[in-house]
Amino acid sequence: MSPSPDRSHYHTLGIAPGAAPxxxxxxxxxxxxxxxxxxxxxxxxxxxxxxxxxxxxxNPRSRSAYDQSRARRAPVRTSPVRPTGPFPAGSGPRPPxxxxxxxxxxxxxxxxxxxxxxxxxxISLAAVALVAMAIVLIFWATSxxxxxxxxxxxxxxxxxxxxLPEPGDCFLFGTTTLIWVGCDHxxxxxxxDWVSLGxxxxxxxxxxxxxRAVQRGVCYRPVSG
Numbered sequence: 696m697s698p699s700p701d702r703s704h705y706h707t708l709g710i711a712p713g714a715a716p717x718x719x720x721x722x723x724x725x726x727x728x729x730x731x732x733x734x735x736x737x738x739x740x741x742x743x744x745x746x747x748x749x750x751x752x753x754n755p756r757s758r759s760a761y762d763q764s765r766a767r768r769a770p771v772r773t774s775p776v777r778p779t780g781p782f783p784a785g786s787g788p789r790p791p792x793x794x795x796x797x798x799x800x801x802x803x804x805x806x807x808x809x810x811x812x813x814x815x816x817x818i819s820l821a822a823v824a825l826v827a828m829a830i831v832l833i834f835w836a837t838s839x840x841x842x843x844x845x846x847x848x849x850x851x852x853x854x855x856x857x858x859l860p861e862p863g864d865c866f867l868f869g870t871t872t873l874i875w876v877g878c879d880h881x882x883x884x885x886x887x888d889w890v891s892l893g894x895x896x897x898x899x900x901x902x903x904x905x906x907r908a909v910q911r912g913v914c915y916r917p918v919s920g
Contacts, residue, residue: 878897
């Protein structure tokens with residue numbers, strides 16, 4: 696499924712077309728954390744679009760091909776041709792809304808320059824207000840959904856699966872559970888084994904994490920770096 700002509704994969708992840716690979720990865724995790732179906736604010740359709748954007752933009756070759764395709768579809772803008780002088784006296788082009796004394800403008804669609812300036816001032820004020828509202832809403836939405844896992848972990852996200860991971864699977868930390876993801880997607884660790892609270896400590900090179908949703912613990916290998 697490809698995005699609509701007015702909504703690109705960059706728009707889906709909320710980044711600029713020139714964003715660096717690490718910025719794309721962070722944007723994917725941020726959007727997935729917000730729209731993952733396991734979250735209260737989740738939306739499966741939006742999550743599919745986010746995953747598709749990551750599949751294209753997360754791979755340098757597919758991203759390059761996608762950028763070239765967007766460049767070919769971009770409309771070519773042309774500037775209107777304006778007449779140039781010299782003009783005979785009284786026959787040159789006149790500014791909109793300006794006519795010699797005693798004459799009336801033959802173009803009813805051309806408003807006076809004063810009215811044009813007044814309209815542009817209102818349009819500018821409205822645009823500034825809309826941008827300010829958008830910034831506030833984005834900040835509020837980000838703050839309301841901010842719920843990180845253990846220190847140093849990435850937020851829950853990625854391809855949709857409501858089943859718990861098994862030994863050997865990769866996962867992301869959820870609020871009270873673990874979310875299975877493919878190991879080819881950004882993840883927090885690889886599960887080694889499920890253990891009870893009274894079990895011995897995890898083996899060297901692994902870490903312990905308590906999963907409140909099932910009242911059991913896991914030993915896992917964290918992602919290096």
